[in-house]
Amino acid sequence: MNTSKLKSTLKRVAAANRPELADLEYLLGLTDDRELALVYQYADEVRAQYCGSGIWLRGVVEFSSYCRNNCLYCGLNAGNKDLPRYRLNAEEILAAAEQIAGGAIKTIVLQSGEDPELDPLWLRDLIIKIKSRFDLAVTLSVGERSRQDYYLWRAVGADRYLLKIETSDRKLYESLHPDMSFTQRLRCLGELKDLGYQVGSGNIVGLKGQSLKQIARDILFFQENDFDMIGIGPFIPHQATALAAESKADLQLTLKTLALTRIVTKNTYLPATTALGSLGADYRREGLKAGANVLMPNFTPQPYRKYYEIYPGKRCINENAGDCGPCMEIMAGQINRNIDYSVGHTLKRGGEHGQKGTNY
Ligand code: SF4
Incomplete structure (x- = not known):
């Protein structure tokens, strides 16, 4: 193990305005357990320095499993005729919001496939109801929509939007998304930012045909944006x-x-994803020790939860809403961290939030 090379590369990557692709590739290629432990420890220190010890909770409600797309990796793809589909009504979603707020969690994530029947006015009214009844930040994750829809929801107080780029490599992206375009994805991300949303993105690791260089470029893409x-x-x-x-x-x-x-993006909210908890065992703890600072408990009501099957073996599909809070307190305690029950708005740009985009 070449500890001095590893440490100097980590420092260089952390200090650079734009890290070298070759440095990221080298670090992504490490396999020695002791070297990996050093990388994770370094990330943990960066997390502590820029974000503190807190773990923020975002309560997820998967409100529609309908989707018009055919992403090659996703079980909700429109071609999957074996999957029973569901849509929650507003009352069911509001009941879930009440449970989230009752658990002292300050964020609701309204997530769905790209449901062709999602009425933007219905969602607008739902956001208004959630905002007036509960002390909750609202995160939307409903895919690619028109600027007008994004505007409509932001104007009534939607705070954040999640839209993963999945891969920053145009060719790989378009091979995985037969009905979609990379240019359109970028357009959506740009508009969301412009409208003053706190924007979340992300990628998938381990895709067929994905190289370390492509993953390194994803990390640079995250930093640039x-x-x-x-x-x-x-x-x-x-x-x-x-x-x-x-x-x-x-x-x-x-x-x-x-x-x-x-290490590269510093003060970003990074979840230990449910998928990381579903990779054969629950590796969310490992994620939290390697830089993550968010957990996303599932508040989708039963019996629908098992039908939101993006991938198989998903965690917590038999639990009831509300079971996750205590479990996450235990997880945090096991690694000497704490659940932070503040709203958890962006840590970027001096933590400013609520400012409207220039074209709002
Ligand atoms: S990843 Fe999203 S857009 Fe693609 S098929 Fe799954 S739910 Fe639909």
């Missing part, structure tokens, strides 16, 4: 997709990507 949140998810093959026969992502490659994203 100064996202407020970034989700790093391991690829997990789903039986009803074109990638069913592929291998699942390597755990260490996922953790390295997470750690380097922390």
Whole structure:
């Protein structure tokens, strides 16, 4: 093990305005356990320095499993006719919001596939109701929409939006998303930022045909775009997709990507994703020790939870809403961290939030 090379590379990457691709590739290629431990420890120190010891909770409500797209890695793809589909009504979502607020969690994430029947006015009214009844930040994750829709929701107080780039490599992106365009994805991310949303993005690690260089470029893409949140998810093959026969992502490659994203982007909210907790065992603890500072408990009501099957073996599909809070307190305690029950708005740009974009 060449400790001095590793340490000097980590320092160089952390200090650079734009790290060298070759340095990131070298770090992503490490396999020695002691070297990996050093990378994770370094990321953990950067997390402590820029974000503190807190772990923020975001309560997720998966309100529609309908999707018009056919992403090659996703079990919700429109071609999967075996999956029972559901849509929650406003009352069911408001009941979930009440449970989230009752658990002292300050963020609700409203997530769905790209449901062609999602009425933007219905969602606008729902946001208004949530905002008037509960002390909750609202994060939306409903895919690619028109600027007008994004505007409509932001204007009534939606705070954040999650839209993963999945991969920053145009060719790989378009090979995985047959009905979609990389240019359109970038357009959406730009508009969300312009409208003053706190924007979350992220990637999938371990995709078929994905190189270390492409992952290194993803990390640089995250830095360039100064996202407020970034989700790093391991690829997990789903039986009803074109990638069913592929291998699942390597755990260490996922953790390295997470750690380097922390080291490069510093004060970003990085979840220990549910997918990381579903990679054969629950590796969210490892994620939290390698730079992550967010957990996303599931508040989708039963019996729907099992039908939101982006990948198989998803954690916590049999639990009831509200079971996750105590579990996450225990997880935080086990690694000498604490759950932070503040709202957890962006740590970027001096923590400013609520400012409207220039074209709002
Ligand atoms: S990843 Fe999202 S857009 Fe793609 S098929 Fe799955 S739910 Fe639909």
